[in-house]
Amino acid sequence: MENNLKAGYFPGCSQTGTAREYDLSLRSVAEKLGTELTDVDDWNCCGATSAHVTNHTLANALAMRNIVQAEKQGLTEMVAPCAACYNRLIVSQHETQIHPELKKEIEAILDSKIENPVQVMNIVELFTKIGADKVKQAVVKDLKELNAACYYGCLLLRPSDITHFDDAEQPTSMEELIKLTGAKPVEWNFKVECCGAAHSIARKDIVVDLSKKILDDAVAHGANVMVVACPMCHTNLDMRQKAIKKEYPEHKEIPVLYLTELIGLALGMDEKELGINLHTVKFELKKETA
Amino acid sequence: MKIGVFICHCGENIGRTVDCPRVSKAAEWFPGVVHSVDYKYMCSDPGQNMIKDAIREKGLDAIVVGSCSPHMHEKTFRKAALDAGINPFLCEMANLREHVSWVHDDIEEATQKAIDLTRMAVEKVKRNQPLATIKVPVTKRTLVIGGGIAGIQAALDVANAGYEVVLVEKEPSIGGHMSQLSETFPTLDCSQCILTPRMVEVYQHPKIKLMTYSEVEKVEGFIGNFHVTIRQKARHIDASKCTGCGLCITKCPIRKKAFNSFEEGMAYRPAVYVPFPQAVPNIPVIDETVCTYYKNGKCGVCVKVCGREAIMFDQQDKLVTEEIGAIIMATGYKLYDISKKPDDSFIKGYGEYGYGKYKDVIDGLQFERIASASGPTSGEFKRPSDGKEPKKVVFIQCVGSRDDSKGFSYCSKICCMYTAKHAMLYKHKVHDGEAYVFYMDIRSGGKMYEEFVRRAIEEDGVKYVRGRVSKVYEQNGKYIVKGEDTIAGMPVEIEADMVVLATAMIAQENASTLAQTVGIPYDKYGFFNEAHPKLRPIESTTGGIFLAGACQSPKDIPESVAMASAAAAKTMVLFGSDMLEREPVVARVNELLCGGCFYCRKVCPYSAIEVREIKDRNGVVIKEVAYVNDGLCQGCGTCTATCPSKSVELMGFTNEQIFAQIAAL
Ligand SMILES: Cc1cc2nc3c(=O)[nH]c(=O)nc-3n(C[C@H](O)[C@H](O)[C@H](O)COP(=O)(O)OP(=O)(O)OC[C@H]3O[C@@H](n4cnc5c(N)ncnc54)[C@H](O)[C@@H]3O)c2cc1C
Numbered sequence: 001m002e003n004n005l006k007a008g009y010f011p012g013c014s015q016t017g018t019a020r021e022y023d024l025s026l027r028s029v030a031e032k033l034g035t036e037l038t039d040v041d042d043w044n045c046c047g048a049t050s051a052h053v054t055n056h057t058l059a060n061a062l063a064m065r066n067i068v069q070a071e072k073q074g075l076t077e078m079v080a081p082c083a084a085c086y087n088r089l090i091v092s093q094h095e096t097q098i099h100p101e102l103k104k105e106i107e108a109i110l111d112s113k114i115e116n117p118v119q120v121m122n123i124v125e126l127f128t129k130i131g132a133d134k135v136k137q138a139v140v141k142d143l144k145e146l147n148a149a150c151y152y153g154c155l156l157l158r159p160s161d162i163t164h165f166d167d168a169e170q171p172t173s174m175e176e177l178i179k180l181t182g183a184k185p186v187e188w189n190f191k192v193e194c195c196g197a198a199h200s201i202a203r204k205d206i207v208v209d210l211s212k213k214i215l216d217d218a219v220a221h222g223a224n225v226m227v228v229a230c231p232m233c234h235t236n237l238d239m240r241q242k243a244i245k246k247e248y249p250e251h252k253e254i255p256v257l258y259l260t261e262l263i264g265l266a267l268g269m270d271e272k273e274l275g276i277n278l279h280t281v282k283f284e285l286k287k288e289t290a
Numbered sequence: 291m292k293i294g295v296f297i298c299h300c301g302e303n304i305g306r307t308v309d310c311p312r313v314s315k316a317a318e319w320f321p322g323v324v325h326s327v328d329y330k331y332m333c334s335d336p337g338q339n340m341i342k343d344a345i346r347e348k349g350l351d352a353i354v355v356g357s358c359s360p361h362m363h364e365k366t367f368r369k370a371a372l373d374a375g376i377n378p379f380l381c382e383m384a385n386l387r388e389h390v391s392w393v394h395d396d397i398e399e400a401t402q403k404a405i406d407l408t409r410m411a412v413e414k415v416k417r418n419q420p421l422a423t424i425k426v427p428v429t430k431r432t433l434v435i436g437g438g439i440a441g442i443q444a445a446l447d448v449a450n451a452g453y454e455v456v457l458v459e460k461e462p463s464i465g466g467h468m469s470q471l472s473e474t475f476p477t478l479d480c481s482q483c484i485l486t487p488r489m490v491e492v493y494q495h496p497k498i499k500l501m502t503y504s505e506v507e508k509v510e511g512f513i514g515n516f517h518v519t520i521r522q523k524a525r526h527i528d529a530s531k532c533t534g535c536g537l538c539i540t541k542c543p544i545r546k547k548a549f550n551s552f553e554e555g556m557a558y559r560p561a562v563y564v565p566f567p568q569a570v571p572n573i574p575v576i577d578e579t580v581c582t583y584y585k586n587g588k589c590g591v592c593v594k595v596c597g598r599e600a601i602m603f604d605q606q607d608k609l610v611t612e613e614i615g616a617i618i619m620a621t622g623y624k625l626y627d628i629s630k631k632p633d634d635s636f637i638k639g640y641g642e643y644g645y646g647k648y649k650d651v652i653d654g655l656q657f658e659r660i661a662s663a664s665g666p667t668s669g670e671f672k673r674p675s676d677g678k679e680p681k682k683v684v685f686i687q688c689v690g691s692r693d694d695s696k697g698f699s700y701c702s703k704i705c706c707m708y709t710a711k712h713a714m715l716y717k718h719k720v721h722d723g724e725a726y727v728f729y730m731d732i733r734s735g736g737k738m739y740e741e742f743v744r745r746a747i748e749e750d751g752v753k754y755v756r757g758r759v760s761k762v763y764e765q766n767g768k769y770i771v772k773g774e775d776t777i778a779g780m781p782v783e784i785e786a787d788m789v790v791l792a793t794a795m796i797a798q799e800n801a802s803t804l805a806q807t808v809g810i811p812y813d814k815y816g817f818f819n820e821a822h823p824k825l826r827p828i829e830s831t832t833g834g835i836f837l838a839g840a841c842q843s844p845k846d847i848p849e850s851v852a853m854a855s856a857a858a859a860k861t862m863v864l865f866g867s868d869m870l871e872r873e874p875v876v877a878r879v880n881e882l883l884c885g886g887c888f889y890c891r892k893v894c895p896y897s898a899i900e901v902r903e904i905k906d907r908n909g910v911v912i913k914e915v916a917y918v919n920d921g922l923c924q925g926c927g928t929c930t931a932t933c934p935s936k937s938v939e940l941m942g943f944t945n946e947q948i949f950a951q952i953a954a955l
Binding site for chain 2: 160167168169170189190193217220
């Protein structure tokens, strides 16, 4: 195929651990769509959560080191599929752009100049870049059986002054994307509500309540699947459904897919190839004969 | 030349930081200075007398006063000079307060600077020329732009004083937003009842020329002498024949194609309509965009029913010119539109409240229409989605106001009051209903205003929750309002049947374009700027153009009316004399030197530069030169800085004067 996209890939820690299937599905889908992903060499922690709440300089240095690594590889675009990574990377780029003093400090720490030519994309932006036409052409399976509630969470969209991505309160970009697969997006209330994020570890009770609200609203609006673009969201919405069930025995389970998994299904890959079998709440498309 | 120097202590204001006696001593030695003194209050009567006596006794030709800013007292001291018999423009000031004592601490350095500034002023005054004030004639007619309550009041006041008024309103009827209101705070009197008599008075006033469905297209000229071009949009009705019987309106078959903007989109109107039954003038307009006749030439029902043959499908817009002496801007405000995603980058909008997704999330003006006896529900509380009576209504204040991150930084000022009014009106009609108000602070300064809000809380049982709302969403037919009660320190969720957003009052759609057409400055939000926030709040910085009502900033009715009467008074001050006097600080072209490049014309922000032909004895044009219109020139000096041949000078600030000043430093 001509005009194939070449982009850098910043996996981040989740993609190699709790969100292995996100990594797996992204790589398979990218290959199917003729997109060449180049991993950032010797990447390190993006600086999310622990670093950026404790040490501003450290957090920015961690993020910027990844940008500089990509820069050295000659990459001009780079996808960070994890919403937290995406957020840290662009926020640090922004901070170093507007604070020359900080930039100098980080350059000294990294022993390297920061030119900032690398454009960091989130997962939705990657698909936009690949092109709706291209995705649509590659679809081999109509996912019309899916009524999907797209969940954006917080880090994909905010702070909107920096992300410049979609509407922070009424986003629609994921919906537009999944329509290409025949799946039907549902109109629901909690696309951007908080899932509890990292409280998942220390205050499971909070996450159980918050995630339940989100899942219930999706179900109430007719969704039979949720689509997410963030490993943390996935952990809270999928993995924590067990705990939710324990707390609320009447809870109705709903499968949670990564955006890349849903697109992968439409491109004809099976659940296993995409790692969907690794999820807590089981999901399978209806068999052709059924 | 004999020059006198007078150094003022301004009480302690200057004296604290500047050693005034030393400045006055130093000035004695400046070449040309024959007299130098210091005094505690030079602007006081004894101070002024010191100046006058010195001029007379010492035969001074020019004076320098070292005191405050010329903005403050230049007029005072020039008057003193004139009284003592010298040309007032031979009085210069050195600003020892704003430029020295108020901004420096070090006495030694400040004193040195004061001496320098005084020396500079002395060098300038030596080169001052006696100047004479400029006189221009005045056309005693007023143009009022905008026919809301402010425009109506201003027009009536000016007309009742005996001067002619042209009132231009862009809508088919005058009345503005006040005509949409149900009852008005703080007395709850019916808005229409107090407004319509004034509208009729305007219509019938022999001194007022009312031009509705019209807009100002061009303003030329200057204070006392404006030439204004007004576009009268085609109504497609012959106003001289129409009796306002309304038959065309009731028979028009187009019933559901156009939203009724007077009802804030909660009803439809026909293709031929008057905005509301009490409209002034009571002459309909035909809306070309929905009328069938303009689509396919068919229909014409209105033509058939009109007994007066007043329908004129082929009527065209008309341009009218008027000679005007003073202009009053009264174009009002609009509400920030919650129903759509904002497209300008200034404001990010409030997607969390739904962007018009929910029919029962409405704004204040929609609420006014629901509460109004003449509104789409005849004043019964019925919500737009299903016509049911809402039993729980949540009011959210400051939507778009006081919000640096998503909206406008300013306070819209009146929403605290009208929200209290709304909640009260609701409780008066729905006795078993509950009303909640989310607020940041309650700002109810004004006569009987705080009492009014207390009444809503204490007598009518409106529940006030201090905090912001983060989200409104629909669940099982209810609107869930999620917010924070910052006093209880807890999140709250209210299941409401209707939500009313007190959205920001913002500048009219094309306020900035109009400001440019008329030639007045506006702020970053599009509100027109006053000349001085405290001492000249009614005047724009352009001579002869005054401001009234909410076009200057958010305002309620009493304030708008007060401002309108003040603007009317200002025009009468202007009309008090037949000739206008103004300061002679204007540019002058040396016609011998001027090469006619007209760069000055390009840069002049006031369009004050004209082309003048120089002719020889036989009347043959030998060259064109620039010529400054004294009435328009504001003395900014841009032309003098631009002129490549240095042939244009600003009177009172000539190059020679300025360079002498600099050289003295
Ligand atoms: C929901 C709500 C409730 C309110 N309740 C109260 C209350 O109870 N008591 C109170 O005191 N105040 C109340 N107010 C405030 C009140 O509406 C204003 O104070 C008042 O309307 C201001 O009058 P105005 O004439 O300055 O502006 P407007 O009423 O806005 O009138 C301006 C007029 O100028 C016209 N115009 C605009 N642009 C042009 C143009 N380019 N050329 C020609 N004409 C033009 C407009 O069509 C309009 O007719 C309320 C406001 C709101 C939003």
